[in-house]
Amino acid sequence: EETRRTAIHNWALLHASLTVFGIAGVLLGIVLSLMYLVQHRRLKHKRVLSTGLTLPSLATLARWNRWAVIVSVPLLTLGLCTGVLLGLATRKTETPVSFADPFVVGVTFTWAVMFAFFLWLLRRQAPTSRRVAWLTVWAFGFMLVTMIGLQILMRGWIHSWHSFLDLPTPFPVV
Numbered sequence: 001e002e003t004r005r006t007a008i009h010n011w012a013l014l015h016a017s018l019t020v021f022g023i024a025g026v027l028l029g030i031v032l033s034l035m036y037l038v039q040h041r042r043l044k045h046k047r048v049l050s051t052g053l054t055l056p057s058l059a060t061l062a063r064w065n066r067w068a069v070i071v072s073v074p075l076l077t078l079g080l081c082t083g084v085l086l087g088l089a090t091r092k093t094e095t096p097v098s099f100a101d102p103f104v105v106g107v108t109f110t111w112a113v114m115f116a117f118f119l120w121l122l123r124r125q126a127p128t129s130r131r132v133a134w135l136t137v138w139a140f141g142f143m144l145v146t147m148i149g150l151q152i153l154m155r156g157w158i159h160s161w162h163s164f165l166d167l168p169t170p171f172p173v174v
Contacts, residue, residue: 004089004093007089008086008089008090008093011082011085011086011089012086014082015079015082015083015085015086016079018075018076018078018079018082019075019076019079019080019083021075021079022072022073022074022075022076022077022078022079023072023076023143024072025068025069025071025072025073025075025076026068026072026076026114026139026140026143027140028068028072029065029068029069029072029136029140030136030137030140032061032064032065032068032133032136033065033132033133033134033136033137033140034133034137035055035056035061036058036061036062036065036129036130036133037130037133037134037137038055039055039056039057039058039061040058040130040133042055043058058129059129061129061133062129062132062133065129065132065133065136066132068136069117069118069132069136070118070122073114073115073118076111076114077111077115080107080108080111083097083104084099087099087104102150102153103150106146106149106150107146107147107150109146110142110143110146110147113139113142114139114142114143117135117139
């Protein structure tokens with residue numbers, strides 16, 4: 001029993017770590033995308049920043065953004081897969097993780113949308129860097145709305161294994 005509990009704990013740590021690193025990659029992608037869009041607009045309108053702030057070239061920003069997406073999606077996928085393994089491992093425990101959990105369903109849907117974007121990015125011959133930047137912004141927004149929406153709903157209206165109701169919250173439950 002102790003060995004099983006330790007294994008589940010280790011799977012949970014791996015699941016959380018992969019997911020956090022994947023989300024960090026998405027955050028890096030959004031920052032790079034916004035930098036790209038700002039730089040693109042500056043160059044298009046021939047504006048120079050007076051503050052002395054210099055941004056990398058459009059090609060560099062586009063390359064970094066592409067790599068942020070290419071790294072973050074597999075990390076999120078591995079995080080999702082380890083979550084599935086964690087769910088299977090906890091089936092016979094006192095606190096099993098349900099695959100019908102609203103958070104699991106919402107995150108899986110979000111992952112599917114982001115994975116479709118990832119496949120499109122890899123299959124497309126040469127999508128414009130500006131288009132990739134905008135799609136990264138939209139994918140991030142979609143992920144953010146999903147995650148925040150699910151967390152708000154789970155604070156009082158929906159029960160979820162991922163709700164962490166025993167943790168203090170900075171927001172009052174309505």
